[in-house]
Amino acid sequence: MKAHEDLRTTGLPAALARHTCFLLARVAQQANEELDRVLEAWGMKTRHYAVLATLGDEHPLSQCEVGRRLRVDRATMVKLVDGLEGRGLVDRRRKPEDRRYYDLKLTDAGREVLQKTRSTVEGVDETILENLTEEQRAEVHDAFARVVGRNSNAQD
């Protein structure tokens, strides 16, 4: 019996559950674990999905650019994209006008995987929000989006 199994069956102490930040951290942790679990069937982890989704939004993006949006540094991005390219999900070629950069794009396979996994990820979202009404969900989502946005000044 692994210690790890024991750990995930325990609730948060009341003194911490009172703090929104700790409660939130625990929810996020649980969601991330569930995400890793459902993405395992696709040979991916949470952060691989994040890259695919980012590229699904904005088409040719450099490795650094994706890293900045995802708060992942350059060195880490190399191996991350290595994995996605190796599975044929991302097309990685030099930008013709400036050969220092890559033009990262989703391949057809990458776009397909993104579409198919998206609904699974939405299922994880659903487990987080299941106790809220549609209106409340929108309010929460909006409030958190503003918190994230407040710490962003790269919107120009």
Add this chain to the structure above:
Amino acid sequence: MKAHEDLRTTGLPAALARHTCFLLARVAQQANEELDRVLEAWGMKTRHYAVLATLGDEHPLSQCEVGRRLRVDRATMVKLVDGLEGRGLVDRRRKPEDRRYYDLKLTDAGREVLQKTRSTVEGVDETILENLTEEQRAEVHDAFARVVGRNSNAQD
């Protein structure tokens, strides 16, 4: 200029911000960083505070017991408590009836640090919730508490 600084100035891609789980993860990450920052003045990190708060709730607790509540394994707990004991914040002595266990308690200093840092942590909570009304805050808090509770079956 450190790469790290660049990373924290960037917003989440829209495709990810649409997913509650990714939005939540980013908010939790920002909150955790801010927490580490404010606790640095006390020579602590987020997880030290978590231990103090747990002991503040329930008085004599074994190391393993704290670890289970916090999802931290035994080996990691050793060094965590080493640090808190070294700073005189936690009293660590063997349980008389069963000397395998510790009876971990807050010292007076530990209780004082907990009280003084609690308001700082509540300040971090406030930044997360600032866009919500009192009623909405309660709803969100309750909804997330239920998500965390759902994954707990160690309540007996």
Add this chain to the structure above:
DNA sequence: TATTGTTATACTCTATAACTATA
């Protein structure tokens, strides 16, 4: 000079397993 991408390295956190002491 400045930036992307790469590599190698180090550091942090955590997981695992073997040990001891107690029961």
Add this chain to the structure above:
DNA sequence: TATAGTTATAGAGTATAACAATA
């Protein structure tokens, strides 16, 4: 035997710095 705590070790994940290629 079973569990708490300890230690040592190994494994992720990530940060740092040096480097090459390009501008």
